Amino acid sequence: MTQENRQVKVRMEMITKEYDLYKKKSDKVKALFKFSQKDIPHFWALKGVDLEVYSGETVGLIGINGSGKSTLSNILAGIIPQTSGVLEIKGETSIIAIGAGLKGQLTGLENIRLKCLMTGLTNEQIDVILDDIIAFADLGAFIDQPVKNYSSGMKSRLGFAIAVHNNPDILIIDEALSVGDDTFYQKCVERIEQFKSEGKTIFFVSHSLAQIEKLCTRVLWMHYGEVKMFGETAEVVKEYKDFTAWFRKQSPKEKKAYQDNYKSQQTAFNEEKLAELAKEKNKDPEVLKGPPIGKMTRFTKVMLGVAVLALIFLGAININGRALTTVIKQPTVLFEKPMPLKRLDPKTGKPIVQKKKTKQSPVKGKGYEG
Ligand SMILES: Nc1ncnc2c1ncn2[C@@H]1O[C@H](COP(=O)(O)OP(=O)(O)OP(=O)(O)O)[C@@H](O)[C@H]1O
Numbered sequence: 144m145t146q147e148n149r150q151v152k153v154r155m156e157m158i159t160k161e162y163d164l165y166k167k168k169s170d171k172v173k174a175l176f177k178f179s180q181k182d183i184p185h186f187w188a189l190k191g192v193d194l195e196v197y198s199g200e201t202v203g204l205i206g207i208n209g210s211g212k213s214t215l216s217n218i219l220a221g222i223i224p225q226t227s228g229v230l231e232i233k234g235e236t237s238i239i240a241i242g243a244g245l246k247g248q249l250t251g252l253e254n255i256r257l258k259c260l261m262t263g264l265t266n267e268q269i270d271v272i273l274d275d276i277i278a279f280a281d282l283g284a285f286i287d288q289p290v291k292n293y294s295s296g297m298k299s300r301l302g303f304a305i306a307v308h309n310n311p312d313i314l315i316i317d318e319a320l321s322v323g324d325d326t327f328y329q330k331c332v333e334r335i336e337q338f339k340s341e342g343k344t345i346f347f348v349s350h351s352l353a354q355i356e357k358l359c360t361r362v363l364w365m366h367y368g369e370v371k372m373f374g375e376t377a378e379v380v381k382e383y384k385d386f387t388a389w390f391r392k393q394s395p396k397e398k399k400a401y402q403d404n405y406k407s408q409q410t411a412f413n414e415e416k417l418a419e420l421a422k423e424k425n426k427d428p429e430v431l432k433g434p435p436i437g438k439m440t441r442f443t444k445v446m447l448g449v450a451v452l453a454l455i456f457l458g459a460i461n462i463n464g465r466a467l468t469t470v471i472k473q474p475t476v477l478f479e480k481p482m483p484l485k486r487l488d489p490k491t492g493k494p495i496v497q498k499k500k501t502k503q504s505p506v507k508g509k510g511y512e513g
Pocket of ligand 1: 211
């Protein structure tokens with residue numbers, strides 16, 4: 144099949160991911176109510192990624208530690224949203240990362256059921272594929288043990304078994320094969336080949352270039368949040384090997400300077416630089432918008448503030464026992480002593496007027512004692 148008559152399965156345009164680097168958890172809460180985010184350090188893990196992937200392709204994601212591979216695969220899987228940019232995915236995605244989405248307190252079997260239910264399968268449909276999943280994971284008696292007792296290889300087996308049986312259109316494998324033994328690896332490779340022949344799309348994140356060369360049709364080389372190269376496997380892998388060989392030859396001081404330089408560019412990146420980049424690439428400014436959910440805009444913050452004030456106001460009225468109209472006409476009543484609650488006479492429906500107790504004579508043992 145030529146690239147032209149294959150269906151585009153994933154399209155990314157100017158995808159970014161900006162992380163806020165809060166020092167403390169409380170800073171995160173404070174930031175919710177701040178208009179300006181300027182004093183919070185930011186880090187751009189992705190700086191405008193463009194990508195087009197077709198059905199039947201297996202795309203390898205390579206790059207040194209921290210280059211953005213997992214961030215990109217998590218965005219693809221819908222685990223985290225992008226900060227801005229256009230993401231179009233045709234079909235269901237399923238991600239296999241070591242232990243991703245598995246609940247440690249639940250057994251392997253319970254995790255299978257939970258993950259399958261979450262993908263929309265009914266209990267009856269799960270019953271049909273359950274034995275196959277258990278057989279593929281091949282965990283023996285451990286299938287009834289809590290996942291927190293599993294090794295990383297065992298978690299990977301379970302994750303892989305569940306994901307492939309959910310029959311996704313787009314499979315994302317993030318380092319999950321690097322922890323399995325050879326027998327399991329071969330089984331996964333066979334399943335990946337079957338997926339490819341069915342015209343499904345696979346993203347394969349790995350530090351093993353041998354695995355990448357064996358499985359991938361094209362390779363995306365990520366470098367400090369940018370696409371360094373995207374093309375035929377042999378070509379990209381060769382360039383990447385040349386880079387890593389060059390990098391290894393550098394002194395520790397040179398290596399640090401190289402990394403610091405790129406990291407500081409990721410910290411100093413901002414919306415203006417993104418807009419410049421988009422202009423250089425002749426992009427429509429519309430693509431720089433974020434997804435529907437994301438950070439709160441100034442308007443949202445103002446509306447949230449108004450809603451909180453309204454809640455406090457209504458709460459105060461409730462505690463004070465005054466009618467809303469009274470408070471609106473005369474707001475100072477809120478600061479006066481709360482009105483006593485009146486009991487209504489069930490027969491007449493009118494308030495019961497309690498007679499004041501009169502002081503009784505101070506006779507010892509009777510009535511009021513002064
Ligand atoms: N939640 C987060 N908050 C702040 N920074 C983050 C967060 N998650 C990732 N990062 C940063 O984003 C960058 C990309 O991380 P990512 O995990 O995507 O890299 P990677 O290429 O998958 O790395 P590795 O090969 O080590 O798995 C890194 O510099 C990382 O420190």
